Amino acid sequence: GDSVTQMEGPVTLSEEAFLTINCTYTATGYPSLFWYVQYPGEGLQLLLKATKADDKGSNKGFEATYRKETTSFHLEKGSVQVSDSAVYFCALDDNQGGKLIFGQGTELSVKP
Amino acid sequence: DVKVTQSSRYLVKRTGEKVFLECVQDMDHENMFWYRQDPGLGLRLIYFSYDVKMKEKGDIPEGYSVSREKKERFSLILESASTNQTSMYLCASSLIADSYNEQFFGPGTRLTVL
Numbered sequence: 001g002d003s004v005t006q007m008e009g010p011v012t013l014s015e016e017a018f019l020t021i022n023c024t025y026t027a028t029g030y031p032s033l034f035w036y037v038q039y040p041g042e043g044l045q046l047l048l049k050a051t052k053a054d055d056k057g058s059n060k061g062f063e064a065t066y067r068k069e070t071t072s073f074h075l076e077k078g079s080v081q082v083s084d085s086a087v088y089f090c091a092l093d094d095n096q097g098g099k100l101i102f103g104q105g106t107e108l109s110v111k112p
Numbered sequence: 113d114v115k116v117t118q119s120s121r122y123l124v125k126r127t128g129e130k131v132f133l134e135c136v137q138d139m140d141h142e143n144m145f146w147y148r149q150d151p152g153l154g155l156r157l158i159y160f161s162y163d164v165k166m167k168e169k170g171d172i173p174e175g176y177s178v179s180r181e182k183k184e185r186f187s188l189i190l191e192s193a194s195t196n197q198t199s200m201y202l203c204a205s206s207l208i209a210d211s212y213n214e215q216f217f218g219p220g221t222r223l224t225v226l
Contacts, residue, residue: 004154032213043116043202043217044155089154093213098143098162098206099170100215104154 002027002094006103009087013080013110021075021106023064023090031092033057033066033073034100038087047075047088080110115139116218118203124224131190133221135203142208144186145215146170146178149200161186162208193225 007022025033032051036044048057053068062077073090090103119134137144142163147155147170157170159178167178175197179187186205190197200222204215 006154034214036217041219043219044204044215045217046214049214098208098213098215099145099157099160100213102147102155104152105149 002031002092002101004090004092004101004103006088006090006106009105009107011106011108013108015082015110015112016079017110019075019077019080019084019108021088021090021108023073023075023103025071025073025090025092027071027092027094029095031094033064034091034093035062035064035073035075036089036091036102038089038105040086044089080108082110082112084108085110116203116205116216118201118218118221120221121219122222122224124226125190125193126226127194129190129193129225131193131223131225133188133190133201133203133223135186135188135205135218136184137186137203137205137216138184139205139207139216140183141205141216142183143206143215144180145204145206146176146186146188147202147204148172149202149220155202158188193223195225197223198225199223 035047037047048059050057050066091100145160146158161180203218206215
């Protein structure tokens with residue numbers, strides 16, 4: 001079946017460092033891809049999305065490009081802030097009536 | 113703003129108790145979902161619903177049931193709570209007509225079963 005694999009955390013960075021969180025997927029069709037973020041004590045919220053190959057999603061300085069050839073959707077940010085500390089989830093829409101399949105989550109901790 | 117609310121942030125129950133987790137959304141969404149979140153496992157879908165009185169099993173339905181009597185409310189029921197159901201439970205909703213399929217999440221209920 002469809003699945004999502006993320007790099008393991010926790011990831012610890014200093015403020016203003018470059019961030020990459022790897023995400024790869026397995027899917028039989030052409031899924032939409034998402035990054036959700038969960039700040040401490042809160043539910044998940046959508047960070048960015050891409051619906052077809054070569055699309056780039058972006059929001060709050062974060063970017064991810066839908067790479068069909070490598071089945072990847074890596075999350076990047078050029079300069080992280082302490083406020084970016086959170087758990088990040090990669091997900092895909094399996095085109096079966098609104099269900100999402102989530103990766104295991106990657107915890108990011110940014111130190112001042 | 114879409115609001116998804118869950119009845120409790122923290123809940124402590126004893127083994128064998130019947131537990132109700134309530135979720136309410138205020139944006140007239142058709143789809144509603146219950147997930148559990150465990151470290152290293154991400155979010156796993158327990159049950160979902162496309163409409164009132166409709167329900168579908170997700171990936172891990174064993175030990176759970178759901179109820180959707182009104183469009184805005186989706187309840188998760190643990191018929192006889194067990195310690196392995198200690199977890200964070202997240203409710204979400206989405207609009208069928210939304211081609212981007214964005215799900216909106218509640219803040220979660222952290223359930224401890226003793």
